[in-house]
Amino acid sequence: MKPVQKIAVLTSGGDAPGMNAAIRAVVRKGIFHGLKVYGVFHGYNGLIRGELREMKLGSVADIVHRGGTILKTARCDEMFTEEGQREAAHQLLDKGIDALVVIGGDGSYRGAQTLSKLGINVIGLPGTIDNDIVGTDLTIGFDTAVNTVVDAVSKLRDTATSHERTFLVEVMGRNCGDIALRAGLAIGAESILIPEISFDLKEISEKLLRGYHRGKNHSIIIVAEGAGNIWDISSELQEVSGLDNRVTILGHIQRGGAPSAMDALLGATMGSKAVEVLMEGKFEVMISYSNNQVIERPLEIAFGPKDSFDQKLYDLANELAI
Ligand code: ATP
Numbered sequence: 001m002k003p004v005q006k007i008a009v010l011t012s013g014g015d016a017p018g019m020n021a022a023i024r025a026v027v028r029k030g031i032f033h034g035l036k037v038y039g040v041f042h043g044y045n046g047l048i049r050g051e052l053r054e055m056k057l058g059s060v061a062d063i064v065h066r067g068g069t070i071l072k073t074a075r076c077d078e079m080f081t082e083e084g085q086r087e088a089a090h091q092l093l094d095k096g097i098d099a100l101v102v103i104g105g106d107g108s109y110r111g112a113q114t115l116s117k118l119g120i121n122v123i124g125l126p127g128t129i130d131n132d133i134v135g136t137d138l139t140i141g142f143d144t145a146v147n148t149v150v151d152a153v154s155k156l157r158d159t160a161t162s163h164e165r166t167f168l169v170e171v172m173g174r175n176c177g178d179i180a181l182r183a184g185l186a187i188g189a190e191s192i193l194i195p196e197i198s199f200d201l202k203e204i205s206e207k208l209l210r211g212y213h214r215g216k217n218h219s220i221i222i223v224a225e226g227a228g229n230i231w232d233i234s235s236e237l238q239e240v241s242g243l244d245n246r247v248t249i250l251g252h253i254q255r256g257g258a259p260s261a262m263d264a265l266l267g268a269t270m271g272s273k274a275v276e277v278l279m280e281g282k283f284e285v286m287i288s289y290s291n292n293q294v295i296e297r298p299l300e301i302a303f304g305p306k307d308s309f310d311q312k313l314y315d316l317a318n319e320l321a322i
Contacts, residue, residue, distance in 0.1 A: 002033075002034075002035070002279060003098070003278070003279065003280070003281030004035065004098040004099045004121070004278050004279065004281075005035060005036065005096075005098055006035065006036045006037075006038065006095070006096055006097045006098055007026075007030055007035055007036075007037055007038070007097065007098060007099045007100070007101060007275070007278060008037070008038040008039070008040050008052060008092065008097045008099075008100050008101070009023055009026045009027070009037065009038070009039060009040065009055075009071070009100075009101040009102075009103065010039075010040035010041075010043055010044070010046070010047060010071060010100065010101070010102055010103070011023070011043060011069040011071045011072070011073045011103045011104060011127060012043035012044055012073055012074070012075075012076070012102060012103070012104035012105075012107075012108035012111065013043075013073065013075065013104040013105040013107055013108045013127070013128060014073070014105065014128060014129065014130075014255060015067070015068045015069050015073050015141075015255055016127045016128050016129045016139070016140055016141025016142075016144075016145075016255065016263075017067040017068075017129075017140075017141050017144035017145075017255075017256070017257055017258065017259035017260070017263050018127070018140035018141050018144065018259040018260075018263030018264055018266055018267040019068070019069040019073075019103055019127045019140060019141065019267065020060075020063040020064060020066050020067075020068065020069060020070055020259075020267070021063075021064045021140075021259060021263070021264045021265075021266075021267025021268050021271070022103050022125055022127060022140055022266075022267035022268070022270055022271040023039070023060060023063070023069065023070060023071060023103070023267075023271065024060040024063055024064055024267070024268070024271065025267060025268045025269070025270070025271025025272045025274075025275075026101050026271040026272075026274055026275055027039070027055045027057075027059060027060045028057060028060065029271065029272045029275040029276070030275050031055075031056075031057055033275065033279055035275070036054060037054070037055045038052045038053065038054055038055065038095070038097060039052070039053050039054075039055045039059065039070075039071050040052050040071065040100075041053065041071055041072055042071075042072045042073070042074045043071075043072070043073045043074040043075070043076055043104075043108075044074070044076035044078070044079040044084075044088060044108075044111055045074045045076040045078070046072070046074070047088045047091055047092070048076070048078055048079075048084055048087045048088050048091065050091045052091070052095060052097075064264060064267075064268075065258050065259070065264065066258065067144075067255075067256050067257045067258055067259060068256070069103075073104070075107075076111075079111045079114070085111075085114045085115065085118060086118065088115060089115050089118035089119065089120050092115075092120055093119070093120070098121060098278075099120075099121035099122065099123065099278050099283060100112065100115065100120055100121070100122050100123070101122075101123050101125060101271075101274050101275075101278075102122060102123070102124050102125065103124075103125040103127040103140070104124075104125075104127050104128065105126070105127070105128035105130065105132065105133060105139075106132065106133050106134070106302050106303070108124070108127075109124045109133070109286065109299060109302045109303070110303070112124055112299070113284075113299060113300075113303075116283070116284050116299070121278070121283035121284070122283060122284060122299070123274050123277060123278060123283065123284075123285055123286070123287070123296075123299075124285070124286040124287070124299055124302065125140070125270050125271065125274055125286070125287050126138075126139040126140060126270070126286065126287070126288070126289075127139065127140045127141060128140075128141060128142075129141040129142055129144070129145035129172060129173075129179065129254060129255055130142070130172065130173045130174050130176050130178070130179070131173070131176060131178040131179065132173065132174055132175065132176035132178070133286075133302055134301060134302050134303070134304055134305070134306055134307050135286060135288050135290075135297050135301035135302050135304070135307070136286070136287075136288035136289050136290065137288075137289050137290055137291075138262075138266060138289045140259075140263055140266045140267050140270065141255070141259070141263055142178065142179070142263070143260045143262040143263050143266075144257060144258075144259050144260045144262075144263045145172065145179050145254045145255065146179055146182045146183045146186065147260050148250075148253060148254050148256075148257060149169075149171050149179060149183035149187075149222075149250060149254060150183050150186050150187055152169075152248075152250055152253065153169055153183065153187045153189075153220060153222075154187065156169065156220070156248055157187075157218070157220060160218035160219070160220060160246075161217055161218045163218075164217040164218055165218055165244055165245065165246055166190075166208060166218065166219040166220075166221065166237075166243055166244070166245040166246070167218070167219070167220050167221070167245065167246050167247075167248060168221045168223055168230055168233065168234050168237070168245055168246070168247045168248070169220060169221070169222050169223065169247075169248050169249075169250060170223045170224075170225055170230045170247070170248070170249040170250065171183060171222060171223070171224060171225065171250055171254065172225055172250070172251075172254045172255070173224050173225060173226060174225065174226055175195050175226040176195070176196075176224075176226065177192075177194025177195055177196050177197075177224040177226065177227065177309075178310075179224065179254070180192050180193070180194050180222045180223065180224035180227070181194055181224075181310065181313055181314060181317065182313075183222060184222035184317055185313060185316065185317040185320070187220065187222075188220075188320065188321065189220045189221060189222045189317070189321065190207060190208065190211065190219040190220060190221055190321050191204045191207065191208075191219075191221045191222070191321065192221075192222045192224075192314070192317050193221065193222070193223045193224060193227040193228070193233070194224045194226070194227055194314070195224055195226035195227050196309045196314075197309075197314060199227070201233065201236050201237050201240055202240055204221070204237065205237060205240040205241035205243075207321075207322075208237075208241050208243055209241060209243070212243065221237075221245075230247055230249065231247065234247050266289060266294075269294045270287045270289070270294055273287050273294045273295075273296065274287050277296045282296060284298065284299045284300075285297060285298060285299055286298070286299045286301065286302055288301075
């Protein structure tokens with residue numbers, strides 16, 4: 001007797017490129033092992049309303065290269081209430097579903113944890129562009145978002161050089177500076193402002209002026225959304241340096257687009273691993289990418305102390321942008 005016969009998969013929180021590859025892997029790997037696999041539409045909202053449909057091989061055809069999520073996603077206030085959690089659990093138990101795969105960020109994992117306390121077997125897959133889940137080196141969607149930022153900044157750079165201006169570019173990441181740091185290092189930004197490290201606009205201004213005086217005709221400063229209000233940073237920097245600057249907020253384009261090969265691979269390998277782990281009868285776990293391996297770890301790791309910040313990468317970015 002297999003530990004699970006029927007499983008369900010949902011996506012929750014912000015969409016991320018590579019989620020579709022993960023859904024496809026869960027569905028196909030499940031069917032490969034003779035399981036019945038259900039898709040839950042519209043995240044926890046849909047779960048509470050019973051929006052479950054059995055997925056067939058063809059249900060996930062032609063999606064591996066598409067951004068977004070075919071299951072749709074949502075934020076769901078009812079999941080914060082006991083009544084909502086009980087109804088969500090009831091929908092799964094009522095349909096005889098043995099385990100739920102949740103693809104989303106740490107908020108979505110918390111939702112999964114509440115279901116686990118109500119007797120539902122759960123497993124979390126890290127799907128968010130922010131790379132802010134504790135316990136995994138990478139989340140599905142992060143690499144694509146970094147590439148999107150690099151591409152957008154290379155276009156902005158044309159205007160920055162032509163007008164000989166400083167550009168402040170705000171990128172996503174909530175309270176995590178990973179998108180800013182990786183993209184900033186990749187494009188050779190003059191400064192990278194992230195929530196993890198306090199910054200001094202006077203020092204940044206001095207660096208801008210040093211560059212200006214040695215003939216640099218433009219500068220790019222990457223600002224993580226969690227680092228502070230970009231409009232305040234812009235006006236303060238203008239005041240301190242006396243140099244004009246322009247603000248660009250990249251916004252939701254960072255969440256869209258075809259997944260990079262890395263994210264499509266992460267989706268495929270993590271989705272597949274989730275099913276393997278369920279088949280071994282292991283629940284309340286998260287799938288992680290750690291030291292180039294896709295592994296399972298206890299779900300509560302995601303709620304523990306934050307992973308240490310990549311100080312070396314930050315220092316390198318500063319050293320290369322003297
Ligand atoms: P992203 O990082 O892309 O924003 P996320 O999963 O962290 O993704 P959240 O908005 O934090 O996004 O959470 C998604 C949904 O998970 C919430 O709308 C809610 O339904 C559920 N959820 C979050 N936190 C909890 C919690 N503490 N208890 C129950 N459900 C929760």
